[in-house]
Amino acid sequence: MHEPGYNFAYLDEQTKRMIRRGLLKAVAIPGHQVPFGSREMPLPYGWGTGGIQITAAILGRSDVLKVIDQGADDTTNAVSIRRFFARTAGVRTTERTREATVIQTRHRIPETPLTEGQTLVFQVPIPEPLRWMEASERETRAMHALQEYGVMRVSLYEDVARHGRIAKTYDYPVTVNERYIMSPSPIPKFDNPKLDRNPALQLFGAGRERRLYAVPPYTRVKSLDFEDHPFHVETWDQPCALCGSTTSFLDEIITDDAGTRMMVCSDTDHCTQRRAEAEDAEPMRRVAS
Amino acid sequence: MYVAVKGGERAILNSHALLEETRRGDTAHPELTLAQIREQLGLAVDRVMTEGSLYDPDLAALALKQACGDVIEAVFLLRAYRTTLPRFGLSEPVDTGRMAIRRRISATFKDLPGGQVLGPTFDYTHRLIDFGLAGTADRADAPTAPTPVDDSMPRVTDILDSQSLIESERPEPDERDVPDITRDPLRFPAPRGARLQNLARGDEGFLLSLGYSTQRGYGRNHPFVGEVRLGEVAVEFVPEELGFPIEIGEITVTECQMVNHFKGSKTQPPQFTRGYGLTFGHCERKAMSMALVDRALRGRELGEAPEAPVQDEEFVLYHCDNIQATGFVEHLKLPHYVDFQSELAMVRALREAVAKATSAPSAQETADHA
Numbered sequence: 037m038h039e040p041g042y043n044f045a046y047l048d049e050q051t052k053r054m055i056r057r058g059l060l061k062a063v064a065i066p067g068h069q070v071p072f073g074s075r076e077m078p079l080p081y082g083w084g085t086g087g088i089q090i091t092a093a094i095l096g097r098s099d100v101l102k103v104i105d106q107g108a109d110d111t112t113n114a115v116s117i118r119r120f121f122a123r124t125a126g127v128r129t130t131e132r133t134r135e136a137t138v139i140q141t142r143h144r145i146p147e148t149p150l151t152e153g154q155t156l157v158f159q160v161p162i163p164e165p166l167r168w169m170e171a172s173e174r175e176t177r178a179m180h181a182l183q184e185y186g187v188m189r190v191s192l193y194e195d196v197a198r199h200g201r202i203a204k205t206y207d208y209p210v211t212v213n214e215r216y217i218m219s220p221s222p223i224p225k226f227d228n229p230k231l232d233r234n235p236a237l238q239l240f241g242a243g244r245e246r247r248l249y250a251v252p253p254y255t256r257v258k259s260l261d262f263e264d265h266p267f268h269v270e271t272w273d274q275p276c277a278l279c280g281s282t283t284s285f286l287d288e289i290i291t292d293d294a295g296t297r298m299m300v301c302s303d304t305d306h307c308t309q310r311r312a313e314a315e316d317a318e319p320m321r322r323v324a325s
Numbered sequence: 326m327y328v329a330v331k332g333g334e335r336a337i338l339n340s341h342a343l344l345e346e347t348r349r350g351d352t353a354h355p356e357l358t359l360a361q362i363r364e365q366l367g368l369a370v371d372r373v374m375t376e377g378s379l380y381d382p383d384l385a386a387l388a389l390k391q392a393c394g395d396v397i398e399a400v401f402l403l404r405a406y407r408t409t410l411p412r413f414g415l416s417e418p419v420d421t422g423r424m425a426i427r428r429r430i431s432a433t434f435k436d437l438p439g440g441q442v443l444g445p446t447f448d449y450t451h452r453l454i455d456f457g458l459a460g461t462a463d464r465a466d467a468p469t470a471p472t473p474v475d476d477s478m479p480r481v482t483d484i485l486d487s488q489s490l491i492e493s494e495r496p497e498p499d500e501r502d503v504p505d506i507t508r509d510p511l512r513f514p515a516p517r518g519a520r521l522q523n524l525a526r527g528d529e530g531f532l533l534s535l536g537y538s539t540q541r542g543y544g545r546n547h548p549f550v551g552e553v554r555l556g557e558v559a560v561e562f563v564p565e566e567l568g569f570p571i572e573i574g575e576i577t578v579t580e581c582q583m584v585n586h587f588k589g590s591k592t593q594p595p596q597f598t599r600g601y602g603l604t605f606g607h608c609e610r611k612a613m614s615m616a617l618v619d620r621a622l623r624g625r626e627l628g629e630a631p632e633a634p635v636q637d638e639e640f641v642l643y644h645c646d647n648i649q650a651t652g653f654v655e656h657l658k659l660p661h662y663v664d665f666q667s668e669l670a671m672v673r674a675l676r677e678a679v680a681k682a683t684s685a686p687s688a689q690e691t692a693d694h695a
Contacts, residue, residue: 042409046409047412047522048409071510071512073507073508073509073510074510075408075507076405076407076408076507076648077408078402078405078408079552080401080648080650080651080652080655080656081649081651081652081653081656082652082653082654082656082657083652083656083659084657084658087654105659105660106660106661106662106663107663110333110334111660111662112333112336112337112659113659113660115333115334115337115339116401118336119337131656141664142659142664143661143664157425161653161656171639172513172639173513173639174513174514174639199675200399200678203671203675205664205667205668205670205671206664206668207664212392222663222664223663224663224664224666224667225667226667243341244649244652244653246510246511247510270671272668285663286665286666287663287666288662288666288669302662302663302666
């Protein structure tokens with residue numbers, strides 16, 4: 037049951053239809069930013085109002101929702117958004133990536149590969165990848181229309197000239213379907229390869245900036261780079277202290293005043309599943325605690 | 326330890342309970358009633374209604390109570406509630422010329438038809454703390470004027486307009502084609518209707534400072550207060566099934582018409598130009614600031630070279646909404662572990678590279694010392 041007095045998933049049906057129309061256009065033109073009549077939501081701008089509106093617009097009663105922030109289901113903002121939909125839509129929620137039909141995320145793509153039929157909804161603060169080079173929206177829209185992306189290349193080249201490498205670590209720009217340059221939202225560049233030809237539908241919502249965009253399933257997404265400075269992702273020289281994963285994105289946890297560090301998976305579901313599997317396989321062995 | 330770093334559901338619920346307790350304060354003191362807030366903190370209520378773009382004094386009072394007096398938080402509550410309301414249609418344009426006047430002043434004419442009506446204003450008070458108010462004193466009723474205010478209270482701009490001294494107000498090509506910024510994303514150049522809506526719900530402090538900047542030489546536009554008026558106006562609506570306007574209520578508004586100098590262009594003779602401000606309730610500072618900024622933003626249309634932030638439409642309209650602004654500024658409190666982790670890795674790598682580069686020649690030295 038959902039909260040009485042409000043429509044299913046908070047927004048009224050006309051608003052949802054308007055958002056879905058925007059999403060259809062976004063899917064039809066991968067990577068293109070579609071302006072939409074973003075509504076004021078009961079959660080603040082910056083907390084994921086764009087993602088929340090998309091989720092509200094696409095959610096059906098049989099959907100199973102997962103919400104993560106920084107890869108984790110238990111961070112305050114993820115908890116709060118999950119509660120919002122549990123309350124206003126009454127849908128089933130989960131922390132398991134595999135069980136979810138809709139996953140709303142801030143700053144990460146789950147480590148567990150997504151499958152056809154799943155939808156990943158990104159929360160986007162600044163949808164315009166060219167914003168740091170050109171402040172004016174009128175200009176940047178024209179630049180996209182004309183595919184005039186020289187400034188972006190120059191900006192990356194300036195990094196190389198100054199630091200010997202491309203120094204962007206998150207919100208790393210990508211080219212979608214060989215046409216539009218797109219902001220993947222502030223996910224670490226570690227996650228960029230997961231955008232490419234992903235079987236899931238990837239939807240992006242920027243509430244404050246009133247933009248929607250999308251990467252349809254199996255669409256080519258290429259991280260910008262140079263032949264002599266190819267794109268690569270960060271690696272760690274130690275495994276996750278909890279599950280031993282050597283392939284996931286690790287968060288650094290400071291464990292004492294002396295700055296002792298411990299590296300653990302940022303994706304809590306991935307970490308939990310791996311530990312459960314390890315325990316099933318070897319019931320006697322104690323996994324790092 | 327690991328779990329403690331990440332927040333939990335229980336922590337949020339407990340925080341809500343603590344907030345509620347903090348909001349109520351010491352229960353030895355009686356709880357505020359909405360009527361007290363509405364009647365005695367009326368200007369705060371008016372500001373919340375204006376920036377919340379919802380005319381409902383009781384709801385605004387409730388929002389202020391729930392927000393512990395934090396005006397922006399109260400505006401936020403009102404906006405979020407407003408979203409859920411159906412939109413039936415557009416009212417007829419409100420006629421401020423037929424306002425039931427409570428206050429009306431002009432800085433451009435010493436006297437004018439209808440006269441200067443001061444009304445309730447802080448303008449000529451001495452700002453001395455009134456210690457008498459610390460207690461609960463009976464107040465005497467304000468005296469009533471021997472004659473009611475004039476029925477005819479023409480707007481100053483209309484008087485100037487009749488002599489062609491001020492640009493005439495051009496209505497939008499299709500009056501029904503009013504933009505709605507709560508539904509449609511901003512596009513640039515924004516039509517004046519969209520701009521005025523944006524400014525009307527914009528943050529008072531931000532617009533005040535921008536307006537102020539025009540007076541200090543950043544986009545100067547020589548303003549005069551043609552008129553400020555406060556009072557009640559009727560709101561009319563044409564229901565589709567009736568086909569004629571019916572009065573659906575009355576709202577209090579503050580209107581400011583700035584009269585600005587303009588030296589003319591190739592197509593227009595020298596004349597005065599307009600800046601317009603309108604708010605719910607009594608928000609005079611906001612209405613004046615809005616009028617200054619509206620005029621500044623008309624620079625492009627009037628052929629003025631943009632030179633100051635206040636004349637930059639995208640800068641002003643994208644940043645004047647305090648709910649958007651507070652959301653994005655305060656979201657920095659949300660976790661950014663992942664991005665920060667990526668930055669940490671990059672800074673460490675860059676530092677390593679620098680250290681390697683600078684230590685290479687001195688490697689021998691280090692070995693000698695060892």
